[in-house]
Amino acid sequence: MTTKMFGAKVARVEDQRFLRGQGRYVDDLLTDDPRLLHSAVLRSPHAHARIVDIDVSDVLDLEGVIAVWTWDDLTGPMAEPLPLLIPHPTLTHGRTQYALARDEVNYVGEAIAFVVAVDRYVAEDAVSRIRVDYEFLKPVVGIAAARAAANAVHDDVPDNVGARMEQENGDARAAIATAPHTLTLDLDVERSACTPMEGRGTVARWDPDTSRLTVWSSTQTSTGVRGCVAAKLGLDLAKVDVVTPDVGGGFGVKINHPWPEELLVPLAAMTLGRPVKFTEDRREHFISSAHERAQQHHVEVGFDDDGRVLGLNVEFWHDHGAYTPYGLIVPIITSTQLLGPYKPANYRVVFESLYTNTVIVTPYRGAGRPQGCFVMERTMDAISAYLGKDRTEVRATNFIQPDEFPYEHGLVFQDGRELTYDSGDYPASLVKLKELVGWDEFEDFRAEMAAQGRKVGIGLACYVEGTGVGPYEGAHVHIETSGKVKVATGLTTQGQGHQTAFAQIVADTLGVRFEDVEITTGDTRKMPYAVGTFASRAAVMSGSAIHLAALRAKEKALRIAAEALEASEDDLEIADGVVSVRGTDASAGTRIDLGTVAVLSNPLRYAFDEASKAATQFSVGDPGKPPVAEDDEPGLEGKDFYSPPRSTFANGMHAVIVETDPDTAEIKILKYAVVHDCGNLINPMIVEGQIHGGVAQGVGGALYERMAYDESGQLLNASFMDFLMPYATEVPTSIDIDHLETPSPLNPLGIKGAGEAGVIPSAAVFAAAIEDAEGFPIMSMPISPSELFELRLAHADEPHPLTEESA
Amino acid sequence: MTTEQLHDVRLHVNGSVHEVQVPARRLLSDALRHDCGLTGTHVGCEHGVCGACTVLVDGTPMRSCLMLAVSAVDAEITTVEGLTEDDGTAQGRLSPVQQAFSDCHGLQCGFCTPGFLTTITAGLRETPDPTEDEAREMIAGNLCRCTGYQNIVKSVLRASEIVAERERGEA
Numbered sequence A: 001m002t003t004k005m006f007g008a009k010v011a012r013v014e015d016q017r018f019l020r021g022q023g024r025y026v027d028d029l030l031t032d033d034p035r036l037l038h039s040a041v042l043r044s045p046h047a048h049a050r051i052v053d054i055d056v057s058d059v060l061d062l063e064g065v066i067a068v069w070t071w072d073d074l075t076g077p078m079a080e081p082l083p084l085l086i087p088h089p090t091l092t093h094g095r096t097q098y099a100l101a102r103d104e105v106n107y108v109g110e111a112i113a114f115v116v117a118v119d120r121y122v123a124e125d126a127v128s129r130i131r132v133d134y135e136f137l138k139p140v141v142g143i144a145a146a147r148a149a150a151n152a153v154h155d156d157v158p159d160n161v162g163a164r165m166e167q168e169n170g171d172a173r174a175a176i177a178t179a180p181h182t183l184t185l186d187l188d189v190e191r192s193a194c195t196p197m198e199g200r201g202t203v204a205r206w207d208p209d210t211s212r213l214t215v216w217s218s219t220q221t222s223t224g225v226r227g228c229v230a231a232k233l234g235l236d237l238a239k240v241d242v243v244t245p246d247v248g249g250g251f252g253v254k255i256n257h258p259w260p261e262e263l264l265v266p267l268a269a270m271t272l273g274r275p276v277k278f279t280e281d282r283r284e285h286f287i288s289s290a291h292e293r294a295q296q297h298h299v300e301v302g303f304d305d306d307g308r309v310l311g312l313n314v315e316f317w318h319d320h321g322a323y324t325p326y327g328l329i330v331p332i333i334t335s336t337q338l339l340g341p342y343k344p345a346n347y348r349v350v351f352e353s354l355y356t357n358t359v360i361v362t363p364y365r366g367a368g369r370p371q372g373c374f375v376m377e378r379t380m381d382a383i384s385a386y387l388g389k390d391r392t393e394v395r396a397t398n399f400i401q402p403d404e405f406p407y408e409h410g411l412v413f414q415d416g417r418e419l420t421y422d423s424g425d426y427p428a429s430l431v432k433l434k435e436l437v438g439w440d441e442f443e444d445f446r447a448e449m450a451a452q453g454r455k456v457g458i459g460l461a462c463y464v465e466g467t468g469v470g471p472y473e474g475a476h477v478h479i480e481t482s483g484k485v486k487v488a489t490g491l492t493t494q495g496q497g498h499q500t501a502f503a504q505i506v507a508d509t510l511g512v513r514f515e516d517v518e519i520t521t522g523d524t525r526k527m528p529y530a531v532g533t534f535a536s537r538a539a540v541m542s543g544s545a546i547h548l549a550a551l552r553a554k555e556k557a558l559r560i561a562a563e564a565l566e567a568s569e570d571d572l573e574i575a576d577g578v579v580s581v582r583g584t585d586a587s588a589g590t591r592i593d594l595g596t597v598a599v600l601s602n603p604l605r606y607a608f609d610e611a612s613k614a615a616t617q618f619s620v621g622d623p624g625k626p627p628v629a630e631d632d633e634p635g636l637e638g639k640d641f642y643s644p645p646r647s648t649f650a651n652g653m654h655a656v657i658v659e660t661d662p663d664t665a666e667i668k669i670l671k672y673a674v675v676h677d678c679g680n681l682i683n684p685m686i687v688e689g690q691i692h693g694g695v696a697q698g699v700g701g702a703l704y705e706r707m708a709y710d711e712s713g714q715l716l717n718a719s720f721m722d723f724l725m726p727y728a729t730e731v732p733t734s735i736d737i738d739h740l741e742t743p744s745p746l747n748p749l750g751i752k753g754a755g756e757a758g759v760i761p762s763a764a765v766f767a768a769a770i771e772d773a774e775g776f777p778i779m780s781m782p783i784s785p786s787e788l789f790e791l792r793l794a795h796a797d798e799p800h801p802l803t804e805e806s807a
Numbered sequence B: 001m002t003t004e005q006l007h008d009v010r011l012h013v014n015g016s017v018h019e020v021q022v023p024a025r026r027l028l029s030d031a032l033r034h035d036c037g038l039t040g041t042h043v044g045c046e047h048g049v050c051g052a053c054t055v056l057v058d059g060t061p062m063r064s065c066l067m068l069a070v071s072a073v074d075a076e077i078t079t080v081e082g083l084t085e086d087d088g089t090a091q092g093r094l095s096p097v098q099q100a101f102s103d104c105h106g107l108q109c110g111f112c113t114p115g116f117l118t119t120i121t122a123g124l125r126e127t128p129d130p131t132e133d134e135a136r137e138m139i140a141g142n143l144c145r146c147t148g149y150q151n152i153v154k155s156v157l158r159a160s161e162i163v164a165e166r167e168r169g170e171a
């Protein structure tokens, strides 16, 4: 009996090369190629300016400099604006930048010139010799300035509004007007960013012998980059290969494409006939790679005595930075996913997406959901406080019930499909969470702490996450004559353990040893049809496609094996890479290796090795028939695609207990609990790792990280010294995790995505716990100790509701 | 423009000698990666904060992005590639710290990992049997964006066990 791999905590296969320093991240490639050239980018030092003149005359004098490009040197599609990747009808004023700024720069960090030299040091020297004359324009920084619209980011975009979008289910305003109770809240979230440890990177090599361009990029979408490179450089798609080897974290920022450098590097490689590399440094990452999160929200809610939401009307403003290459995905997600596990009787949402003279905004892990969750959960807490009810009770009153799935919200989701939840059991999750964090015992704990002069608070937050968005992913499974199974899927990997999780699926579906399966991701040579790794879609999409492709390979294996063993296909089973007649012992004639089946699947003319000797046209087949039948093809392979009708909806709840320091207002995490439902778990170890990582990013987003722009649009904290990301000392020392598995009915494996969940409720859950500890409302995140201190001063005259009660 | 002066530098890395010619300003991290081809050492910030580039210089963890290659001439450098133990195989056996990371899922994208591995290798020499707090302290200067650190702390504790097990000849 072979052990089932699906659901097991299998150790990751990719770790072996990572642990030995044998990973291949983009900057590790071609290091021993003496022809390799390096590049650097001149970036705008100003947030908003017209370029009057660029003088590059000093650049080429510098020894080691090979070439320099400005917009004037670009031709054809390269001289046009970069693509608007996800157009949406309500994005009425979409704008994208040029690969190199044409005559205006709109954020500090925008690419202006591109230098190629023998090494990066020299390229940077050269960049500093470029002289640019600017005519300064008034920068628009922050949502307030964008809304005030005293200045415009783009002359032809009135009031800085790129898009305005509204959705409504029922009549929210009427319901609020007649509701027994109403509240209004203003809720803000600041900018943060993915900041993976590896920045962006691209290497390109043009091969004149084969007229092919190979591009290696640290991207979340190889096929997307391939399409863009081909279109912009005027190459046939068939001439371009994009390969994504190991990627040092992505979290969303590497899905935007093409970055200017992803086009400039291949352009330079083709022009110069030498391989060219670009590796982003940390400061560049801060000022030229995408950010996210900044939004302001205004909420009106009407509810009854039980806290049931009768009408919810949300207006919000989204800061999308200087350009909109990735469309409206983030605010659309906020607008739909803020509903979480609840079903307000009437819901209206409207947002404006605004231009500012700051770095572009594209999805960052959670993608608009942390803000949505913050809005909804703060609203739930406000209702609870207003009615004097337990916060879990008010939530339970508003939950969609287990027998109500599939649940239609009457809205359109980010993928253009109906917002319909597939499955879940929110009341069961809540029971688990209360248990895990000790919700009912907390007041005793609070009293105990208070007796020691310590102030603690508890908070919880619930979310639902649309995962596994389409349109599709595919997979190719090839069983080699050695019995080894080579699998390719097109989406990329950034550390999520795809090679392990996908191999687990293949091992079970096909009946082969886990060790015999090798997974390739993100290589357009092996799977040219793919979308990418984002929106917690890899396991759902490629996992399902791999399962389907493995089934096809299995079908064929059984058919061929049945012939060879003179048995019925129905009587055969595959285990450990051996096909055997069910119920027979290992005696001859009832078993055949998959490798041998692969040999039989491919009638050969030439005997190039022992295995192939057995497959030559003289050794196999019926001489009365063609060696390959009309409806068949040689080889033991399976290929298939998975395309879901709509997203699948994972869900979860977090709770945290914090202690706030009475003097310093520091916030300490005492306990963190997670209940998580992503359907069937492929590898619980990997899922828990994803939760840990998500929680850490959430802690960062809630307590530390913010992009500190000054009013002239300079990012004041563009280094790890100043932009605070959590170290081991800032995250919860342990996280209690409980899983609920409500399988998704939408895919063959019953899985839902898990990649982003950990980060979604953080701002909400910390705000709730801090509010509970302090006794005054927390409406804006992140919150630093000094901000908490200021809030304490502002609320100093109010009685603390909790001390009042216990007095 | 005058040619930048190059210096002949002998780097002793992982028991081998690398003769490289580099300008005085070349960072040790770049020399290791691009001149010696030892790309296991990663660069995450180039300003000494993230710890990804940590290597051992005469056994002490150093940020190779804050050191010039010319200043490492007389030192014995160990990078992640040099951590495995010789067991007669081409690949070598994973060191206790490497093995512990695999056992405890202490890595995801693996980019920060070499810096953690070198840091902990040195840390365990100083504190062979750390408490959980000491384990956390040991890695408190390294950034990881993926793992949330809980499993890295576990890895430190597990590594200390493996060292002991191997000393007792159990593993």
Ligand code: FES
Pocket (backbone or CB within 6 Å): B042, B043, B044, B045, B046, B047, B048, B049, B050, B051, B052, B053, B054, B063, B064, B065, B066
């Ligand atoms: S790269 Fe050296 S400390 Fe970050």
Ligand code: FES
Pocket (backbone or CB within 6 Å): A197, A248, A249, A495, B107, B108, B109, B110, B111, B112, B113, B143, B144, B145, B146, B147
């Ligand atoms: S594992 Fe990705 S940064 Fe640490």
